[in-house]
Amino acid sequence: MSSGTEPATRAAGQASSAENPWPVRTVARKIADWIHRLGAVWVEGQVTQVNARPGTSTAFLTLRDPAADVSMTVTCPARLLREIEPPLRDGASVVVHAKPTFFLGRGTLSLRANEIRPVGIGELLARIERLRRLLAAEGLFAAERKRRLPFLPRGIGLITGRASAAEHDVLVNAQARWPAVAFHVVNTAVQGVNAVPQIIRALSRLDADPDVDVIVIARGGGSVEDLLPFSDEALCRAVAAAGTPVVSAIGHEPDSPLLDHVADLRCSTPTDAGKRVVPDVREETARVHQLRDRARRALHGWVDTQCRLLDQLRSRPSLADPLGPIERRATEVETQRERGRRAVLTTLSREQAALASARARLAALGPSATLERGYAVVQFSDAEGNLKVLRSVSDIADGATLRVRVADGAVRATVQGHEE
Incomplete structure (x- = not known):
């Protein structure tokens, strides 16, 4: 017995090298010693993969970080899970008091829990409210950053659960209003621990698609816990950073996750989203006919006005008899010219007579006659x-x-x- 442990003891007391490496058990024991010296911690996360088999004294579950793709295994006495009312289910938020434990034989790290506290609805709502104030202070809810939806999008991206009522409501109502609308449907989880990462990946894919002009995120109604993914900070920031307008259609009218405030348009239900992302072909056709009739009436009114104006101009004497005024003016010009000629001749005769009289007087008075x-x-x-x-x-x-x-x-x- 001593001969088997002495080499390991000597190896543990010396630094490792290529000529003097440590055995696996030595490395594992050192890691275990270091981890076992750590104290117990309080950890918060979402529960996944609860495994509490009947007749066993130990239960296993996975604790996942909802804001990152990180998870850890948790072991606890099975009685802890049996004492929790209502029973834990996947997606539930909990606070765990546990001590890090390294299992030497398997070389795995887990948390050994001695207390599990489910996060109540009040605490969840308080956390959502704190996140709401944070995002509002950063300007993610500001009205000026929200973009208007295109009048008639070339393509609509739809993120929703597979074969869900929300998907049916959006597609049926949109196609009833505009039958030629094109949808790009991406089915994801809409509740539970996988919902947020799947929705973010779908959002990124549709945002990069040049044929998608609007993205709709739709889900039917549910409890506060069911709608928690749509108040996730990572999802809200991804929607705010998207280059394509995003429509939020989550739950029913009273439901108001944080996604409603970040999205460019909030719809009360998926049915409402199907009506607001595309115009109604019947209404638009009627509007076109109405505008065409208004244009026709306006054109006819303008033509009638111009015709009346032309008739008025045509009835004026200058246009009814355009040569008459010219002839009358020509006669007046000839009369005035004759009067002017006679006046000039009269003036010349008078001046000639005066000149002759002056010449005679000058001749009579001048020396020449003498x-x-x-x-x-x-x-x-x-x-x-x-x-x-x-x-x-x-x-x-x-x-x-x-x-x-x-x-x-x-x-x-x-x-x-x-x-x-």
């Missing part, structure tokens, strides 16, 4: 060489040159003496 009667004008040059009229014999001296102007010309003469 010269024609035999008179002459005698001029002499003064000291500066200017010609002046000789008015007195005292103005000229003997021998001076005179200019004698008669009617038909002038002659030069020389002064030879004076006569009084």
Whole structure:
């Protein structure tokens, strides 16, 4: 006995190396010793795979983190599960007081629970309310970030349970309103521990599909625990980050999971979602006919108005007899031209007579007429060489040159003496 344990003891006391490796049992024992020194902890999670066989003293269950793909095995006395009312079922939220335990033979880690407390409805609602305030403070509920649905989507993505009433309600009501609507249906779990990861994967796949313009997440009514996945923080953030508008159609009118506040459109029921994602072909056809009739009446009214305007314009004298005013104006122009010609001729005759009268008076008063009667004008040059009229014999001296102007010309003469 001692010969078998001495090598292991020596190996445990030395550092491992390629030449001196530790046996598996030594490594497992060291891990177990370290884990066993850890204290007990309170752990919260969702219960999956409850295994409590009749006649056994130990029960097994899996505790899963709802916000991440992480789970751990939990062992506990079977009486703990039998004492819980109502009995635990998959998807229930619990708080477990357990101590980490490493099973040496199998090399597995589990939690050894000595107390299990189901999370009550009040606690769940309080947690949902705290998460609601957190998401609202981050702006995920803000109305300005919500997008409008397209009028007629090319394709509609539908995330719902397989062969569920919610799927039937959405498809039937949407196709009744618009028979040509195209759906891309992805069936997922809508309650329990697998619901959130499956819905997130489906949402990511439909969001990446270019033929999908709207995504509908639908589920029928249920209890608060059944609708817990639709208040999950990871799902709410995934919907807020989606590039495609998301419609929430969860439960009935009173139900209001957090997904309703994050989605771009909240529908009270899956039936309501089927009516709101597509237009009604009958209503749209009637609206088209109504608009066509309104357009026809408007066009006829406009044409009638223009026809009346043309009739009014055509009845005006200027358009009824377009040449008459021109002819009348031509006559008036000719009359005014003749009056102007006569006025000009009259003025010219009057001015010509006045000019002739002035010319006659000038001729009578001028020197020319006197010269024609035999008179002459005698001029002499003064000291500066200017010609002046000789008015007195005292103005000229003997021998001076005179200019004698008669009617038909002038002659030069020389002064030879004076006569009084």
